[in-house]
Amino acid sequence: MLVNGEWMSDWHPVQSSDAKGGFVRQTSSFRNWVTPDGAPGPTGEGGFAAEPGRYHLYVALICPWASRTLIGRKLKKLDDVISVAVVEPALTDQGWRFGDYPGADRDTVNGAAWLHELYSRADPTFTGRATVPVLWDRQRKTIVNNESADILRMMNSGFGDLADPTYDLCPEDLRGDIEALNDEIYPRLNNGVYRAGFATTQEAYEEAFHEVFGMLDTLEARLSDGRQFLLGDRLTEADIRLFVTLVRFDPAYHGLFKCNLRRLADYPGLSAYVTRMLAIPGLRETVSIDHIKRGYYSIKALNPTGIVPVGPDLPDCLRQPQPDAR
Numbered sequence: 033m034l035v036n037g038e039w040m041s042d043w044h045p046v047q048s049s050d051a052k053g054g055f056v057r058q059t060s061s062f063r064n065w066v067t068p069d070g071a072p073g074p075t076g077e078g079g080f081a082a083e084p085g086r087y088h089l090y091v092a093l094i095c096p097w098a099s100r101t102l103i104g105r106k107l108k109k110l111d112d113v114i115s116v117a118v119v120e121p122a123l124t125d126q127g128w129r130f131g132d133y134p135g136a137d138r139d140t141v142n143g144a145a146w147l148h149e150l151y152s153r154a155d156p157t158f159t160g161r162a163t164v165p166v167l168w169d170r171q172r173k174t175i176v177n178n179e180s181a182d183i184l185r186m187m188n189s190g191f192g193d194l195a196d197p198t199y200d201l202c203p204e205d206l207r208g209d210i211e212a213l214n215d216e217i218y219p220r221l222n223n224g225v226y227r228a229g230f231a232t233t234q235e236a237y238e239e240a241f242h243e244v245f246g247m248l249d250t251l252e253a254r255l256s257d258g259r260q261f262l263l264g265d266r267l268t269e270a271d272i273r274l275f276v277t278l279v280r281f282d283p284a285y286h287g288l289f290k291c292n293l294r295r296l297a298d299y300p301g302l303s304a305y306v307t308r309m310l311a312i313p314g315l316r317e318t319v320s321i322d323h324i325k326r327g328y329y330s331i332k333a334l335n336p337t338g339i340v341p342v343g344p345d346l347p348d349c350l351r352q353p354q355p356d357a358r
Contacts, residue, residue: 033159033160033161033162034148034151034152034158034159034161034162035159036156036157036159037152037155037157037158037159038152039126039146042125042126061155061158061160061178062076062154062166062175062176062178062179063076063177063179063182064076064077064080064176064177065080065176065177065182065186066080066081066082066087066167066176066177066190066191067080067081067082067190068081068082068190068191068192068193069081070082073186073190074182076177079172080169080172080176082113082190082191082192082194084194085113085115085170086169086170086171087113087115087167087168087169087170088114088115088116088117088141088168088170089101089102089105089114089115089116089117089166089167089168089183090117090119090139090164090165090166090167091116091117091118091164091165092118092119092121092128092164092323092327093118093121093318093319093320093323093324093327094121094323094324095165095327096222096276096277096280097163097164097165097180097276098180099276099318100180100183100184100272100273100276101165101167101183101184101187102116102165102318103272103275103276103314103315103318104183104184104187104188104201104269105187106314106315106318107187107199107201107267107312107315108188108191108196108199108201109195109196109198109314110187110191110194110196114167114191115141117130117137117139118137118323119131119136119137119164120136121133121135121320121322121323121324121326121327121330122326122327122330123327123330123331126146126148127146127147127161127162128146128147128148128162128164129145129146129147130144130146130147134322135322135323135356136323141168141170142168146162147162147164147166148162150166150175151175153173153174154173154174154175155175163178164178165180166178167183167186181214184201184272184273185202185269187201188200188201188202199267201267201268201269201272202268202269203268206263206266206268209263209270210263210268210269210270213263214269214273216247217247217251217270217273217274218273220243220244220246220247221243221244221247221248221251221274222273222277224240224243224244224247225240225281225285225289225291226289227239227240227243228240228241228290228291229285229288229289229290229291229334230333230334237290241290241291241293244291245291245293245294248294248296248299251274251302252299252300252301252302253301255301255302255305256301260308261308262274267312271309275306275315278296278302278306279306279310279319279324280324280328281295282295282296282344283321283324283328283344284324284325284328284329287341288328288329288331288334288335289334295344297344317356325340326340329341
């Protein structure tokens with residue numbers, strides 16, 4: 033991690049643990065917002081106006097949080113407005129690395145070899161882990177925001193007329209329902225799989241494990257009425273936030289994170305839902321099962337040999353060659 037802007041120790045997935053040995057996630061540090069006129073957003077300072085070519089998004093295709101933002105960029109057709117760079121999938125002793133692994137990039141904006149260099153440039157005294165996603169401002173040469181929930185909202189409304197209006201991912205009339213779903217799904221499932229995988233006591237693991245499958249059962253029941261998406265016939269950010277966890281469940285969380293009571297494939301409603309999501313134009317391009325498996329199975333604390341499993345069998349829609357996420 034970084035201490036006062038200097039890399040001091042090998043990367044480790046667990047930032048801290050609670051009294052029961054449960055996984056505690058690091059709080060995001062950069063919380064400024066891009067807005068159509070550069071006015072301050074819900075947090076942070078102003079001065080980050082929506083402009084074509086000004087912002088650069090750093091992501092990892094392994095990471096569900098980063099993938100939220102990549103999906104938002106695709107659905108709002110901001111490809112020509114916000115450039116993107118993908119780190120290599122394997123987590124190294126210095127965290128995320130830029131390079132030449134298929135589907136990854138060099139950092140052509142800042143010339144960094146490691147993602148943590150961007151954090152030190154943005155804040156020479158930064159202490160903490162260097163995480164993705166990162167939304168970078170070329171003009172001010174700093175990190176705008178590294179909180180995926182914020183960046184996804186920015187993709188939806190922060191770029192104003194530069195974004196395509198086809199999808200409103202957080203419409204005003206559904207905002208309360210969206211936020212209620214997010215608040216339910218995040219701790220039990222999105223972060224629940226991490227709480228299970230990185231638990232350091234049996235008690236913490238079992239608590240997270242049961243919450244994961246309780247939430248999956250609830251979602252399966254919710255979709256049993258034939259609805260297209262979580263809130264009916266409209267795609268919202270709640271669907272994006274759920275999808276990025278579900279698509280990683282069988283390849284990574286079921287085995288490596290010990291969330292093995294059932295596979296996603298054992299849930300017919302959720303499996304059909306993932307297939308519907310993947311059929312949305314542009315969304316499938318953000319998914320790389322190769323990066324997901326190679327990334328998660330590179331975590332030394334969970335898989336010291338680094339062996340990547342051949343299975344599980346994937347749905348036909350994921351076995352086809354996958355286009356470039358950019």
